[in-house]
Amino acid sequence: MREIEETLESKGIRPTAMRILIYKYMVEKEIALALTDIENAFIKSDRTTLYRTLKTFEENGIVHQIDDGTGTAKYAICEEHCNCELEQDLHLHFHCNSCDETVCLTEHKIPHINLPEGYKAKDVNLVVKGICDKCSGQ
Amino acid sequence: MREIEETLESKGIRPTAMRILIYKYMVEKEIALALTDIENAFIKSDRTTLYRTLKTFEENGIVHQIDDGTGTAKYAICEEHCNCELEQDLHLHFHCNSCDETVCLTEHKIPHINLPEGYKAKDVNLVVKGICDKCSGQ
DNA sequence: AAGTAGGTGCAACAGAAGTGCAATTATTGA
DNA sequence: TCAATAATTGCACTTCTGTTGCACCTACTT
Known part of the structure; x- marks a missing residue:
């Protein structure tokens, strides 16, 4: 609990009760969550608050x-040294058509893409859809 | 004009005036278009018609x-032998942050992705964002 | 020419994203 | 300590995209 507070503070945002709860929830869930998912988990709180909290988390x-x-x-907790903004740190995401969950495959880096003359890449997004390990096993 | 009619018929859909116009417009534009883009180009027609036309085009x-x-x-005309549904035919898409246009880079195939044990890929989507050749040249 | 299937337009709705403002809570400094 | 100030939260509302139902029209079939 204290740990979460420190994490938030170290990123320069104030550790309010709401933020701590949301952070905790997202870490535990492990999968990428939509605003709606979080909304359903925190029905007592307002959608706007959750929305802005996610924006704040993202900015920081x-x-x-x-x-x-x-x-x-969808939103997912960044790894320890996640440099989402740098191309070399980009990992791919997998979306399961069966259970409808999206996970970060952080160990799978996106291969370098050669673009035509004049094109400059700033950001790469790679999403693979199919059946995840949990669903294919059954 | 006759050509377009034949193209539509060969795919099994009736070449109505509306469909011919939309098809022509999309071919000429060369970039991927959103429903809203097409809506703005055909203000006389209804959004639903354009929406359903795109759905029909997509299904066929x-x-x-x-x-x-x-x-x-966004929607883009398929190439001559575009097998969008087959993994090996998937090409990448480039979105320019400057002019906000999205283009198909059909000659750039998506490299094969190795997934962890148990994961089965059905579909791959790769989008690169950055500055396109037109915008970087100026 | 009548009947039928397909296409089009209008209205309306659903869901997600986003904004403005007022109320509340936390922090700061005299 | 307590007022002033800044950050956070909740409510109401708007916008945009995607989607469906229904009525009408058009085109093909027999």
Whole structure:
């Protein structure tokens, strides 16, 4: 608990009760969560608060936003030394069509992409869809 | 004009005036278009018609849908022998942060991705964001 | 020409994202 | 300590995209 507070403070944001709870929840869940998911977990709180909390987390490098192609933005806790903004740190995301969960495959880096003349890459997003290990095993 | 009619018919859909116009427009534009873009180009027509036309086109392999991370779905005409549904034919998409246009880089195939044990890939989506050749040249 | 299937337009709705403002809570400094 | 100030939260509302239902029209079939 204290740990979470320190984490938040070290990233330069104030560790309010709400933020600590949301952070804790996201760490425990391990999968990428949509605003709606968090909303359902914290029905007592307002959607706007959760929304802005996620934005704050994102701006301060606590979570990164994932676009897994489902149309709704998802968020996942950044790894220890996650440099989401740097190309070499980008990992791929896997979305399971069966259980509908999205996970970060952090050990799988995105290979370097050769672009045509004149194109400059700033950001790469790679999403693989299919069946995850949990669902394929059954 | 006759050509377009034949193309549509060969894919099994009726070449109505509306469909021919939309198809022509998309071919000429060359970039991936959102429903809103097409809506603005055909203000006389209804959004629903355009929406359903795109759906029909998509179902019949005339266009493919692109998720370029902007949050709104885009559509682009399929190439001659575009097998959008097959993994080996998947090409990458480039979204320019400057002019906000998305293009298909059809000659750039997505490299094969090795997934962890138990994961089965069905679909891969790779979007590179940055500055396109037109914008970087100025 | 009548019947039927497909196409189009209008209205309306759902869900996500985002904004403005007022109320509350936390922090700071006299 | 306590007022002033800044940050956070909750509520109401708007916008945008995607989607569906229904009525009407158009085109093909027989």
